[in-house]
Amino acid sequence: MEKLKNKVIIITGAAMGLGLASASEAAKNGALLSLIDFNPESLEKAKNEIKSDYPDTQILTTVADVSNEESVKGFVEDTVKAFGRIDGFYNNAGIEGRQAPLVDYDLEVFKKVVDINLMGVYFGIKYIIPVMQKQEYGRIVNVASVGGIRGVMNQTPYVATKHAVAGITKTTALEYGKFGILANAIAPGAILTPMVAEAFKQVNPSNPQAAEDEYAKANPTKRLGRPEEVAKLVVFLLSEDCSYVNGQIIAIDGGQSNAYGNV
Numbered sequence: 070m071e072k073l074k075n076k077v078i079i080i081t082g083a084a085m086g087l088g089l090a091s092a093s094e095a096a097k098n099g100a101l102l103s104l105i106d107f108n109p110e111s112l113e114k115a116k117n118e119i120k121s122d123y124p125d126t127q128i129l130t131t132v133a134d135v136s137n138e139e140s141v142k143g144f145v146e147d148t149v150k151a152f153g154r155i156d157g158f159y160n161n162a163g164i165e166g167r168q169a170p171l172v173d174y175d176l177e178v179f180k181k182v183v184d185i186n187l188m189g190v191y192f193g194i195k196y197i198i199p200v201m202q203k204q205e206y207g208r209i210v211n212v213a214s215v216g217g218i219r220g221v222m223n224q225t226p227y228v229a230t231k232h233a234v235a236g237i238t239k240t241t242a243l244e245y246g247k248f249g250i251l252a253n254a255i256a257p258g259a260i261l262t263p264m265v266a267e268a269f270k271q272v273n274p275s276n277p278q279a280a281e282d283e284y285a286k287a288n289p290t291k292r293l294g295r296p297e298e299v300a301k302l303v304v305f306l307l308s309e310d311c312s313y314v315n316g317q318i319i320a321i322d323g324g325q326s327n328a329y330g331n332v
């Protein structure tokens with residue numbers, strides 16, 4: 070069964086990683102897609118990839134930076150113009166920043182992480198809620214992280230902004246549940262995407278594979294997650310099947326965030 074048949078779904082950061090995997094799974098499930106990314110070449114490539122797998126999918130693409138409020142307002146308006154409504158919003162675009170202890174953290178990078186991971190997430194919700202309110206229907210899926218429920222060494226702004234995403238999710242759920250809008254967040258552990266591959270390079274520049282193996286060892290499942298696994302959860306949360314889950318921060322991490330000590 071197509072879980073998102075004729076549902077209009079906006080996905081930010083759709084050109085690669087978790088955004089692309091979810092866009093592809095949404096297309097498989099019958100969605101009409103409005104895909105946003107600030108990387109034009111990768112976004113075009115993503116669109117072609119989805120079209121070749123699911124030729125009937127209608128796809129609107131917009132090159133935009135989610136940390137720019139006017140651009141966010143623009144892609145929300147353009148999506149409504151193109152499709153008439155917005156049923157689901159996968160508020161996914163985010164960056165990790167650089168790895169460094171709190172005192173040494175580069176201030177410009179810190180501010181950039183806040184602009185994208187916190188302000189960008191906020192702007193999207195701000196402009197999409199009024200559309201969903203009129204429809205008396207909507208599903209918002211934000212992207213926190215295990216770093217949104219736990220501390221992570223050397224990632225102060227990332228962890229701070231992902232905790233903020235968890236906070237925004239809970240408040241959105243409280244304020245807009247009465248309008249038929251459900252807001253949840255996923256909290257992925259290490260999922261093998263370009264962002265995580267880059268993080269392993271930073272942790273161990275001469276042997277990123279060793280950093281990856283070390284990370285996998287600490288997980289109860291002894292492996293990293295795959296973007297397609299996250300995409301299935303995202304599609305459920307964007308669908309009508311998700312009807313009474315609201316304001317939750319849902320870990321998808323092989324159980325790692327429950328551990329106290331080695332597993």
Ligand SMILES: NC(=O)c1ccc[n+]([C@@H]2O[C@H](COP(=O)([O-])OP(=O)(O)OC[C@H]3O[C@@H](n4cnc5c(N)ncnc54)[C@H](O)[C@@H]3O)[C@@H](O)[C@H]2O)c1
Nearest residue numbers: 082084085086087107134135163214257259260262263264
């Ligand atoms: N991969 C993981 O293990 C993991 C774990 C926890 C949370 N997350 C979160 O999931 C989300 C996606 O991560 P990913 O691993 O797929 O990353 P990724 O770097 O592989 O892909 C991110 C995509 O977002 C786009 N993007 C980044 N900043 C943008 C901006 N300002 N405006 C528009 N597009 C922008 C990039 O161009 C890219 O296409 C992020 O919010 C990340 O923090 C990922």
